[in-house]
């Protein structure tokens with residue numbers, strides 16, 4: 001098989017033997033066989049980055065990275081990727097800050113990636129690029145003369161034409177996505193929004209999943225990401241021996257644990273969730289002293305103003321909820337900004353009676369799947385899930401809520417806290433079957449297979 005080259009903004013170079021991998025590295029683990037290359041930003045800033053990437057070999061995989069200048073990083077990452085694209089694609093137009101010079105940096109960083117890749121790419125490589133930082137890369141590689149299969153996966157949602165129109169460079173970005181042979185989205189809704197944009201904003205011809213623009217065809221399809229459910233389940237079982245999990249379990253003193261785990265991001269619906277806890281305790285005083293809500297949310301992207309504001313708001317809301325309801329020996333809301341090792345998280349999910357996953361909009365949301373995989377089948381907890389998370393398209397047996405409505409989340413919490421064991425088990429067994437079916441392994445296989453097919457039939461009959 002041809003060599004696979006994965007491209008993403010950050011490259012998860014294994015730090016030490018046995019160190020646990022996070023995020024994308026876990027999702028793509030099956031593809032990291034000897035011979036594979038992973039290319040991207042080193043995470044370092046330097047004044048004059050070299051064109052040729054630095055190479056690290058680990059377990060047969062080649063990690064190739066380049067540095068960025070601090071100016072390029074600010075415009076590309078802080079400015080355009082996280083200051084314009086992220087809010088737009090999460091339906092937060094009011095938070096979108098578009099600046100032409102940030103977009104120029106975004107293009108120039110993608111150009112540096114393409115030029116640096118040219119020094120290591122072989123003509124028969126297959127390339128798979130990840131996420132919103134890398135949209136122009138496919139077109140740039142084509143312009144450099146690369147003819148191999150080009151795939152792209154968007155981890156976050158997409159937006160319909162009426163919203164995309166707000167971004168002054170939307171047409172360029174949609175055309176850039178069309179330069180890939182295959183583009184994967186988390187849900188059919190996101191894939192359809194993209195095809196609608198291509199049709200309405202660029203005049204492309206759309207037939208089923210195929211988009212034809214300027215004489216060439218590409219496919220845009222849904223490929224929902226999953227987790228390594230079996231290894232997560234095993235971590236959760238093993239975590240009974242984890243000291244922190246034991247301490248948390250002990251501190252509950254028989255009370256129910258409701259748990260939320262999210263990066264501190266305005267898309268995750270955290271203020272509404274804290275408000276929901278207050279509503280629960282107000283409307284159902286019987287739960288006072290009987291439930292602890294633990295919210296774990298490591299800080300992220302603090303270079304962006306909105307994220308700093310969110311932190312201040314959560315600090316204030318935590319004080320308000322606890323100030324209002326705490327007793328001398330009970331505090332309803334515990335809130336920590338620390339990251340936790342995967343096994344500890346798995347163990348905390350397992351002792352959770354409720355998993356609260358209420359993003360305002362989310363590509364997929366892997367925490368929802370992790371919570372399900374971690375449960376004890378004999379006495380499972382209940383998942384409360386936002387209807388606007390990609391995961392809600394699959395995990396329909398969760399308690400599905402509108403995350404903008406704290407009362408609805410409070411009602412779901414009450415239902416979860418009072419749900420009889422047979423109901424909890426029925427819901428859980430349906431959910432666990434899905435989480436073990438749509439795994440990370442299935443996600444990778446589907447994408448790679450679709451990429452090899454799409455290239456083999458680059459002018460498909462359906463769209464010719």
Ligand code: ADQ
Pocket residue numbers: 023155156225261262263296297298338339340341342345362363364365366367370
């Ligand atoms: P994220 O927005 O980061 O990912 P999510 O899918 O929930 O969201 O993944 C977060 C991951 O980080 C989970 O595996 C979780 O366990 C871990 N995590 C969260 N808090 C942690 C903590 N305190 N300590 C340690 N680990 C923690 C983007 C998109 C999502 C999409 C994913 C994958 O926004 O919609 O599901 O990519 O495609």
